[in-house]
Structures are given as C-alpha cells and as structure tokens.
Amino acid sequence: MRIGIAALILAYVLSQFYRAFLAVLAPVLTQDLGVTAAELASASGWWFLTFAAMQLPIGAWLDRVGPRLTSGLLLAVGAGGAVLFAEATDAGQIKLAMALIGVGCAPVLMASYFIFARQFASAAFGTLAALTLGIGTLGNVAASLPLSWAVTAFGWRETVLGLAAITGAVALAILALVRDPERLEGARHGSLLELLRMPALWPVLIMMMVCYAPIAGLRGLWIGPYLADVHGADALEIGRISLWMGLAMVAGNFAYGPLDRWFRSRKRLVILGNAAMLVCLFGLWWFAAAPPIVAAGLLVAAGFFGASFPIVLAHGRAFVPAHLTGRGVTLLNLFGIAPIGIAQIVTGRLHAATEPVTPAAPYEAVFLFFALTTAAGLAVYLWSQDRRG
Template structure:
C-alpha cells in the first residue's frame, strides 16, 4: 500500500508541473513574444498555447495503448523525459518556430502523465475512490495553473521568462528520474506484440459506443470552454473592462482555478459516497457554464465583485471532472488507459481549436482584446448542446451495470 501511495503521489506531482506548462503561454507568452520580437502578441499566445493541445490530443490514443502494453514505469518515464526535452527547447527557443516545436514536444510527452494516472487508478484503487483520486490529481493541476498564473509571472518579471521556463523543465525532470523507481507497473516486453494487437483491435468498439460519443462531446465543450477562459479571456477581461494591470489581473484570475479546486473534492465525495452517481453532476456542470457566460459582457463593479464571480465560475465548472471516471469506468481495467486516451482526445482538441481560432473569431475592436459578447454567446450555445448530449447519449457508470 505504501508503494501505491508513493507512486500515485509522484504522478500527481508530475501533473502539477505539466499543468503549469499547459496554461503558461496564456500568462508569460507576452514576455516571450516581446523578447522574440513578435508583432501580434495575441496571435502568438494563441498559437503557442494551441500547439501544446494539438500535440496532446494527437498523443492520447498511442499513449493509452503504449501505457496498457508497456506500463507506466516504462512509457510514463519516456513521456516525462520528452516533456523535459520540450521544456528546455521552449526555454531557449531562438525563434517562434522553435517555440511551437518545444510546446508540441511538451504536449505529446505530458500526455503520459494524466492518462497514466487513469491507468494507475484502474489498476490499484477501488471504484469507490475513483472520482476522489481524480479530484486529488485535478487539485494538483489547479495548483499548477495557479503557479503559472502568478508565481511564474513574478519569476518571469524578476529573473526573465527564459529562466522561469527553464525552471519548469527542471521540475519535470525530477519525476522522470523517480518514476521507474517508485511505479512498478511493468507488463514487460515479453508478450508485447500480442497485448498490443489485442488492445488495438478493441479501439473500434470503444469508438462506436454511444456513451463514448456523449462523454466525448461533453469533454470537448467543457474543457475547451475552461481553457479558453483560463488561458486567454478572463485575465484580458479584467484588464479591458476593470482596468487592472497584467500582474493584478493574473493574480485575480487564479480564483477561477481555486473555485474549481474547492469544488472538485466536493463533487467527487458526493458522487463516490453520497449520491453514488456520475451523470447528474456532468449535466449540471454544462447548465452552470451556460448560465454564467453573461458575466463576460459586463464590467465588474469592483475588484471584490470580480473575485466572487470568478470563484463562483470555477466552482460551477468543477463538475467537469466527473467526465473522467465516466470515460474509463465502463471498460475493463486492462484497457483503461486506451479507453480513456481515446475519449481524452476531445478536451484537448476542444482547447486547441478554441484557442487557435480565438484570435480570428473573437478578436475585439478598439481597446478590447476580445469580442466578449460573442465569446459569451458561443460558450452558452456550446454548453447547451453538450448538456443535451450528456442527457441523451451517456449512461450512469457508478454502479456495476456501468461496466461492459
């Protein structure tokens, strides 16, 4: 049991760092873009952010298959090493092309972390702790987001953006070295081809499943919305409509992540131990996200009001995490990483599309960076569609009947 706790803790620490990487360009991309002499900073931030997500989305299925066949100890270590390599390439990038390559390497490699966590949960933890374990990992991700939104900005201002990004690369190198020592998930090379072929043959069944389609749509919309807000829009909304500076707006935006962090263990406890259900929480999340979209068309009357609104928005988005066990639980644990990896394409595809399209679709006029009414309307419509998909396509996975 001690080794299980240590192994899970190590993967959670790794997720803290890769999540900081994930959202970093939304907050320190300005500094890096100016250092590289980029003319359109908003376009640079969007492209640099989306490069991570396109690579992360592309990595999901191969990562899931390789984790299920080689194990976390082997492939998880390789993914972390690739993430560190991409992090150093980003930190010392001489031009925009190298930034994009570095971000893509970080995205592809870091896919092994969260998909690996899902395999670890399926192999070593009971279902009654499934959502709770996911919540612990997501809280670590939320802390990583907060680190990127304020401490990383402060480090970039004090030491320079390249030193700050090099620190992130160093931090991910530590779990890369420790994973083979603490995580014993090693199916081994022997029998690799047979296991690989069996898992690959099962992918079409996962892809055709009606439940998979519903969770896929839900995760595409919910996570795409969260990352659009967290990485691009919320900070700029405070700067444009409340007149805050970049450091103050970045610090205040952390309340969105804090709201999610507070809400996730509450949702997981209620799902695992009280209601013994998943689906109602996911449905409610999309309703909340559609309802709070109008916040983006208003100017906060005060900093305190903005703080309360941002915390409430994060709290309302917390139920999105229930889609994670819902994606994995219907399938045998031997293919947990593959099943989750297939569905987990959707949130990062959603994040990549929304962030790369944002400078073209949502670009503002005058002093506004974004067209906030159009952003709000789009978020509301997308979440109404996602709520309908959850209601009509997904099934309850908490009980025994959820597993196929």
C-alpha cells in the same frame, strides 16, 4: 506504489502549470518577442493538440508497456521543449516548444488513472480521479501570482529554464519509482473500434469535448489579455486574479470528488455543475465590460463549477471493459483535450477578426463561443445513460 503515484501526481502538477502559464507570460512575451494574442492562442492550442494527438498511442502503450516507461520517457521530451521555450526568439519557436511540452505532459494523468482503474475498486475511481486532478491543479495556481513574482525577480527565460530542470528531474523520478500494475491473466486483445461501437459512450464523449474547454481556455490564456485590454490590469493583477481562478478550480475538483459519492446519479451531478458554469459563461459575455470585480467573480465561479472533468471521465470509464482500460481512459482524455486546442485556435482567430468597436468586443465573441459550445454539448449529454461502474 504510493511513492510512484506521488511522482506521477507531481508530473501532473507540471502539466497543469504548462497549460496555464502563457496567461501570465503573455505581456512580457509580447513586449520582448513581439508575439500577438492570436499567436499565443495558437501556441496554447498546439500544446493541447499535440497532447491530444498522443492519447491514442499512449493508450496502447499503457496497456502493452505500462505507465512507468510511457510517462517517464515522454516527460523527458517535455523538459527539452521547456529548454527550447526558454531560448525562443520568435512566435514559431514558442509554438514548437509548446507542442513538445504537450507531448511530454500527455501521459502523466492517464498513467495515474490507469493505475487507479487496475488496482482500486471501480466505485472509488471518480473520487481518486478528482483528488488527483485537485492536487494537480495546484500547478495552475503556481502559474499565476507565484509565476509573476518569479518572472519579476529572475526574468522569464531564467524562470522557464529552471522549470525545464525540474521537469527533467521529475521524469527521472518516474522512471525510478513507478511500478507497473501486474498484467491481466488471459486478457483478450481489443481495439478502439470496440469502444467506438458502444452507443452509450458517445454522449459522454460529447460532454468531454465541452466540459473542460471553457475554463482551460480562459485560465490558460484569455484571462491575461482580457484583463489587460479591457480592465487595464498589470502583470501582478493578472497573476492575482489568475490565482483566484486557479484556487477555485482546485476547490471545485476537491468538491466534485465527495459529491460523486453523495449523488446517486453521476449524470445529474455533471448536468448541474455544467449548467452553473454555462450561466457564468453567458454572464462573462453579457458583462464583459462591467467593473473588474464582476469579471473576476464570474471567472472564479466558472473555474469552480467547470471542474467536472474527472467525473465525466469516470462516467465514461464505467462503460470501458478491463482489457481496454488504457485505451478507454486515453480515448476519453482525447475527447476532453483535443477540443481545447481547436477552441484556442478558433477563438484566437475569432478575437482577431472581431471589429474592436469597444475594447471588450473581441472578448465578448470569445466568451459567447465558449457558452454556445457548452450549451450544445450539455444538450446532447442529457440523453446519456447513467452508470457508476
């Protein structure tokens, strides 16, 4: 089972890579294909939207079929999407490729969480979830300076084609190595409606909508155009600052895991972490045109404090009955991922519609959008019921 979980975590490394690599590829895609920042935001949004749309069927498949076939077969679809990306000649093909990659990446984290929920103690779920997310976020790191080096050395098409081959190999490894948990004896049937009728779950679902969207949106796309347009950064400088933010996200995930055990209140930990991220987002809005070191520091701090996703998910998981484990974790993931896709599309249009009275003005609008939505979600979450499982 351990080697199978390792294969799933490797697949999640790829998932984190694909959701973030457009930030580094943005300048070369604009130069070679003529795509705009708004079109790239839309492509990033389609990754998250297809990823999110797959969560509900994946939840049922995890409960009924198991994580091996669910994750292995869909990841193979993602490999095909990466091949299409490598051969793309316009924005439409980039968007379709990102949608297919989103489908392929959709089950891998939830497959791991399904195994954790079924085969480990409930109290350990938050720590295991954060550890998995922390390791997986190394893919986010790889989609920064290392990606810049690879693109410079080999070209962006060759680099993405190599990634497609790696993705296909990992899909085969999952099919060969993952072992499904034993089926529950005498488990009763249930549905999503059973979960949606639980009032205690809704404040957590609202928090899921805003806890990850800002850092996913910034690291996944906006950090690249922002640093280029406002601070004149080149591809290597963008890759370097993206690397710092990615490492901060890794550190944040590893920090939230032990803190989940140390804090007596999971709710309090989530509130404190997201309040700190909110300060960083308002700082980016207010100081968008400040020297690059200020922007880099705020982006890195936001990446660290904004890594509460697995703890919020663990909070929601504590309300989910065992026979709905697959549907429960994927429902929570749906609420965590779908808003990112919507936010990327909305911020792309907001960026395009904002009068560029200064180079920073369109990005100030993006930062303010993320800050206000986070504040609204945090206000609702204050009314949530604390539970550790």
